[in-house]
Amino acid sequence: MANTSLCKEISKLNCFSLSEYLAEMGVDTTTITSLQSSQIDEKVRRTTVMNPLFIVPLNEKPKTSEKQVTYASNDMHYMKNWLKDHTPSPTNDTQIREFMEKTFNFRRFQIRTILRNATRIIQNYPRFIDFQLGSLITSEFLLIFPNLKQKFHSNFLNDYLLALIAYAKQEDRDFECPNDVLKALMLLLTTHPAIRKNRRISHKKIMERFIVFKKENEDLKNFISDKPSHLKQPFLVCIGTIIEPGAFYLVVDQYSIFCGNDVYNAFRNLYASFYTFFVEYPSFIRPFYEFFDEIIFQLENNEISDTNLEFVQKLSNIEVSSK
Structure with a gap:
């Protein structure tokens, strides 16, 4: 037919x-x-x-x-x-x-x-x-959504960074990371209620669906050609550690795309890649990306889920202190 x-x-x-x-x-x-x-x-x-x-x-x-x-x-x-x-x-x-x-x-x-x-x-x-x-x-991505008005820095970092840090401390999930953007992204991934309740896979594999840290002397090309089966959708590779992040690469299928040393640029490319290359979100961390769809960028044709509404309300009720 x-x-x-x-x-x-x-x-x-x-x-x-x-x-x-x-x-x-x-x-x-x-x-x-x-x-x-x-x-x-x-x-x-x-x-x-x-x-x-x-x-x-x-x-x-x-x-x-x-x-x-x-x-x-x-x-x-x-x-x-x-x-x-x-x-x-x-x-x-x-x-x-x-x-x-x-x-x-x-x-x-x-x-x-x-x-x-x-x-x-x-x-x-x-x-x-x-x-x-x-x-x-x-x-x-910006051509796909020409009317996009919401910004990552103003909507995410300014509105949610301190609240996520305070919430992570309250839930005993805080960790050291000197890069505010990287820390905010990882805190969202580790504290989002819809992801936390998933007990079927390890915390490590959940995080890897977003970012994998590699040592400088590791062969990135070999890693990508033989990457684990759960890394099918786009994800980031950081050459370095959480404490000292270096260069970032966006991995799409068998391609590595150099994004420089700015995690904001790397994440922006990662998020956009799902739309640019018409790829589904990884199922286990879908709520992470949907938070940006619904709350941060407020993309057209998206209704805010009850989970995200409740999470935003919880973050708004957290008492935060300036750094």
């Missing part, structure tokens, strides 16, 4: 015709009709935010000073191929950003129909992994 909802979404696109797109991709037109609606619907059901992940209407695309690009498939493929052939450099960087923005709708269409996993997305758009500390991953 054809996926009628998918075909309807495709028919709404004004940027290029479906048959032209499939022909240039070398895909037989029966590919679309062979997609089972149950597969697509299941993916939708398991995705935190539904509509914006797939196709963003052209009229919601951020305005630029450039003339509107003609969304013909030959133009899209020219820019896509240019992006594959040109690595970051002072000469290319401005053009890379421009072409990544102009191919956004085309790329989301591909991700919805053809590029069904992170590896295939990266193979077709390799600048995601080598451009300016992974910044294109976050840029893609």
